[in-house]
Amino acid sequence: MSDLITLNTVSKTYRRGREQVHALDGVDLAIQQGEFVAVVGPSGSGKSTLLNIIGAMDQPDTGQVTIAGKETTALNEKGLTCLRADTIGFVFQQFFLQPTLTARENVLLPTLFTRQKHLESRADELLARVGLAERADHLPDELSGGEMQRVAIARALINQPKVLLADEPTGNLDSQNARAVYALLDELHGDGLTIITVTHSEELALRTERRLHLHDGRIVDDIVLRETKEAS
Numbered sequence: 001m002s003d004l005i006t007l008n009t010v011s012k013t014y015r016r017g018r019e020q021v022h023a024l025d026g027v028d029l030a031i032q033q034g035e036f037v038a039v040v041g042p043s044g045s046g047k048s049t050l051l052n053i054i055g056a057m058d059q060p061d062t063g064q065v066t067i068a069g070k071e072t073t074a075l076n077e078k079g080l081t082c083l084r085a086d087t088i089g090f091v092f093q094q095f096f097l098q099p100t101l102t103a104r105e106n107v108l109l110p111t112l113f114t115r116q117k118h119l120e121s122r123a124d125e126l127l128a129r130v131g132l133a134e135r136a137d138h139l140p141d142e143l144s145g146g147e148m149q150r151v152a153i154a155r156a157l158i159n160q161p162k163v164l165l166a167d168e169p170t171g172n173l174d175s176q177n178a179r180a181v182y183a184l185l186d187e188l189h190g191d192g193l194t195i196i197t198v199t200h201s202e203e204l205a206l207r208t209e210r211r212l213h214l215h216d217g218r219i220v221d222d223i224v225l226r227e228t229k230e231a232s
Contacts, residue, residue, distance in 0.1 A: 146177025
């Protein structure tokens with residue numbers, strides 16, 4: 001299996017008042033196509049910064065990042081936008097659904113930034129897959145938290161990304177809704193999708209194949225829990 005994502009000596013520093021915070025400190029990492037990876041560690045350890053850099057939403061101060069064969073530090077903003085739209089799906093703790101749009105319209109939002117148009121049937125297929133076929137015309141305030149997160153996952157899949165990045169995807173959910181999201185992520189991974197999730201949930205971390213433990217901006221443990229299955 002080939003590497004889908006590589007980071008070579010990646011560092012990122014932020015200034016907080018007079019203090020310099022080393023969010024990432026010389027990180028080396030390779031993630032293969034089809035892996036299911038959990039990123040864990042205490043608050044402030046650099047987890048979200050790592051995810052943002054992998055997702056081309058932020059650039060490192062030093063080092064090299066390559067995603068699906070493209071070096072992000074060599075791309076201009078238009079190139080980064082295209083890379084994100086074509087390659088990466090994002091799921092966040094806060095859902096970020098547009099309150100005035102239906103579930104179907106929220107799922108279709110990423111297609112506004114791509115050459116793909118008229119994907120209503122795909123949006124409906126994805127909503128059916130996440131168990132929301134009958135909720136396609138509902139607004140977010142008519143959905144439960146678990147339903148909103150499943151809409152967000154469907155939205156992340158609309159452009160058929162190579163990798164799904166999930167930042168605390170069950171952080172705002174009760175245990176029943178969280179387990180429904182876990183099962184959905186398991187199913188997507190079973191289809192060969194590469195998934196990287198930042199999580200404080202031990203239950204979710206244990207369902208992955210590989211766990212990266214960050215501390216003070218460094219990977220202090222990289223544990224393979226089970227071997228990645230070859231994508232069919």
